[in-house]
Amino acid sequence: MAQPDATEDLPETDEEWRERLTDEEYRILREAGTEPKFSGEYVDTAEDGTYVCAGCGTELFDSETKFKSSTGWPSFWDPADDDNVETRPDTSHGMRRTEVVCATCGGHLGHVFDDGPDPTGKRYCINSAALDFDPQE
Numbered sequence: 001m002a003q004p005d006a007t008e009d010l011p012e013t014d015e016e017w018r019e020r021l022t023d024e025e026y027r028i029l030r031e032a033g034t035e036p037k038f039s040g041e042y043v044d045t046a047e048d049g050t051y052v053c054a055g056c057g058t059e060l061f062d063s064e065t066k067f068k069s070s071t072g073w074p075s076f077w078d079p080a081d082d083d084n085v086e087t088r089p090d091t092s093h094g095m096r097r098t099e100v101v102c103a104t105c106g107g108h109l110g111h112v113f114d115d116g117p118d119p120t121g122k123r124y125c126i127n128s129a130a131l132d133f134d135p136q137e
Contacts, residue, residue: 010056010104010105014030017029017030017055020055021054021055022129024129025054025055025129025130027129028107028108028127028129028130029053029054029055029102029105029107029108029109029129029130030055030107030108031108032092032099032108033108033127034110034127035073035127035128035129036072037071037072037073038072039072039128040072040073040074040127040128040129041128041129042074042128042131042133043072043073043074043128045063045066045074045133046063046066047063047133047135047136048063048064048135048136049062049063049133049134049135049136050062050063050080050133050134050136051063051066051074051076051080051126051131051132051133051134052131052132052133052134053102053104053105053107053109053130053131053132054107054129054130054131054132055102055105055107055130056102056104056105056107057132058084058102058103058104058105059080059081059084060079060080060084060085060102060109060126060131061076061078061079061080061124061126061131062080063136065077065078065079065080067116067117069116069123069125071123071125073110073125073126073127073128074125074126074128074131075116075123075124075125075126076123076124076126077116077117077118077119077120077121077122077123077124078119078120078122078124079124083103084102084103084104085100085101085102085103085109085124086100086101086102086103087099087100087101087112088101090111097111097113098111098112098113099111100112100124100126102130107130108127108130109124109126109127109130109131110124110125110126110127110130111124111125112124112125113125
């Protein structure tokens with residue numbers, strides 16, 4: 001789907017979100033779903049560019065911080081801008097994790113773990129369906 005600019009008005013209702021997003025994007029972003037390992041479009045993407053929220057277009061991650069984690073999801077060691085992502089405790093499925101959400105639209109992106117590379121030691125494990133990729137020109 002063509003992605004909106006983060007400055008546009010965000011959907012206010014569930015129905016408006018369903019109209020804006022594909023079924024898979026909706027399941028991930030609005031229902032905190034997870035795509036199967038190694039199934040996402042951006043798992044192996046190595047191009048230079050920026051990853052933005054599929055729900056609102058907010059810049060989330062830069063390709064310079066993407067790394068091969070071999071976990072099955074795109075992984076980044078730092079957000080493009082700390083103000084563009086938020087984290088919160090997630091105790092669903094009998095686990096203790098830290099959920100990562102888009103600060104603009106509140107869409108579920110994935111989770112962050114403390115087993116990433118230097119310099120942050122973080123692994124932002126993000127669903128491809130929560131992202132769109134803007135290649136560097």
